[in-house]
Amino acid sequence: MPLKLDGKFHIGASHIIGSYILPGEIIDSIQEKVDSKIKITIAPYNNIVKAIKEDKLDLAFVEFALPDDELTHKVWMEDELTLCSKMKLSNSLTREDLSRHRLVSREEGSLNYRYIENFLKEQNINYSDFDSISEVSNPTAIIQSIKWSRPNIPVTALAFVSRVAIEYELKYNELYTTTINNTPIFKKFYLLYKKDSPLIDVIKNICNELKVEYTKR
Amino acid sequence: MYLKETTILYVEDDLATQRLIKRILSRHCKEVFVASDGVEGLELYRKTNPNIVLSDIVMPNMNGIDMSEQIKKLNPKQIISLFTAYSEPEFKEKAIELNIDAYIMKPLDEKQFFNSLNYLAMAFHTDLEIEGDI
Numbered sequence: 001m002p003l004k005l006d007g008k009f010h011i012g013a014s015h016i017i018g019s020y021i022l023p024g025e026i027i028d029s030i031q032e033k034v035d036s037k038i039k040i041t042i043a044p045y046n047n048i049v050k051a052i053k054e055d056k057l058d059l060a061f062v063e064f065a066l067p068d069d070e071l072t073h074k075v076w077m078e079d080e081l082t083l084c085s086k087m088k089l090s091n092s093l094t095r096e097d098l099s100r101h102r103l104v105s106r107e108e109g110s111l112n113y114r115y116i117e118n119f120l121k122e123q124n125i126n127y128s129d130f131d132s133i134s135e136v137s138n139p140t141a142i143i144q145s146i147k148w149s150r151p152n153i154p155v156t157a158l159a160f161v162s163r164v165a166i167e168y169e170l171k172y173n174e175l176y177t178t179t180i181n182n183t184p185i186f187k188k189f190y191l192l193y194k195k196d197s198p199l200i201d202v203i204k205n206i207c208n209e210l211k212v213e214y215t216k217r
Numbered sequence: 218m219y220l221k222e223t224t225i226l227y228v229e230d231d232l233a234t235q236r237l238i239k240r241i242l243s244r245h246c247k248e249v250f251v252a253s254d255g256v257e258g259l260e261l262y263r264k265t266n267p268n269i270v271l272s273d274i275v276m277p278n279m280n281g282i283d284m285s286e287q288i289k290k291l292n293p294k295q296i297i298s299l300f301t302a303y304s305e306p307e308f309k310e311k312a313i314e315l316n317i318d319a320y321i322m323k324p325l326d327e328k329q330f331f332n333s334l335n336y337l338a339m340a341f342h343t344d345l346e347i348e349g350d351i
Contacts, residue, residue, distance in 0.1 A: 023338070024331070031218060038342075039344040042347045165310075
């Protein structure tokens with residue numbers, strides 16, 4: 001039985017989750033639990049955390065989990081980050097190969113940038129091993145930048161992007177994937193809410209259902 | 218759920234494609250209105266006030282971009298999605314300017330088509346803000 005709320009139910013989501021994961025079954029199942037209009041805001045992690053703490057968002061779907069006593073982060077799904085390019089490359093690139101590639105990445109200092117930086121460090125690689133880096137502000141811009149890059153130039157553009165965001169392009173050979181040192185990158189998605197949220201019962205109910213649905217897949 | 222409650226105006230000049238997509242949309246959406254070019258699409262838009270507009274780009278009489286521009290003048294918040302192929306880059310700049318909500322890639326892929334439709338239905342039925350103030 002859906003719970004009637006006084007106002008809207010406010011959801012926050014990262015760009016990838018809001019654009020590719022929530023639409024369809026997931027948002028439908030949330031709507032079934034709350035008898036109110038839903039408002040969804042797609043925003044960066046830090047803005048979402050701030051809004052959750054201020055009770056401006058009730059529940060969020062995020063790609064990071066920085067510890068905070070006020071908040072609960074629950075592991076929800078696992079995503080694969082792929083290294084993609086317009087041109088088909090070998091299945092695995094080494095540190096030496098990277099000098100022939102330009103990396104299109106998120107802004108220096110962003111959580112996404114640091115996430116990739118940590119992965120590269122584990123592979124004994126630095127951002128400086130790439131020929132160059134161009135920074136863009138969101139995942140859509142990264143994908144567009146790779147899609148519209150010229151495939152037959154000496155320095156090929158590469159980007160780390162979520163596999164769910166480029167399924168179509170991979171299927172129709174408009175983009176290709178490779179790895180660094182044959183190492184895939186898996187990243188977790190999290191459900192995020194405030195421990196003492198006024199809507200905690202509704203939120204827990206939604207989270208339980210989403211986690212059950214996910215484990216069934 | 219959202220898709221079942223959504224009305225769609227679908228504009229496409231290729232009759233075989235039009236029949237196929239109309240059949241799919243009719244199965245999953247509340248109501249589907251079909252037009253064969255931009256002029257007809259705009260007229261039908263005025264009459265039916267659909268939740269979502271799906272349109273091809275290259276069509277006779279009025280193309281999908283010009284029709285979208287006219288529709289956005291009538292309702293700047295109208296949700297519009299265009300079918301597009303990479304052979305149509307000349308429309309890209311104008312489409313960005315018009316703030317088109319989503320692109321459905323050609324050749325048509327069922328999974329991608331439904332992902333886009335579900336996204337558009339979600340955008341209509343919820344109050345969706347991208348990079349908005351919280």
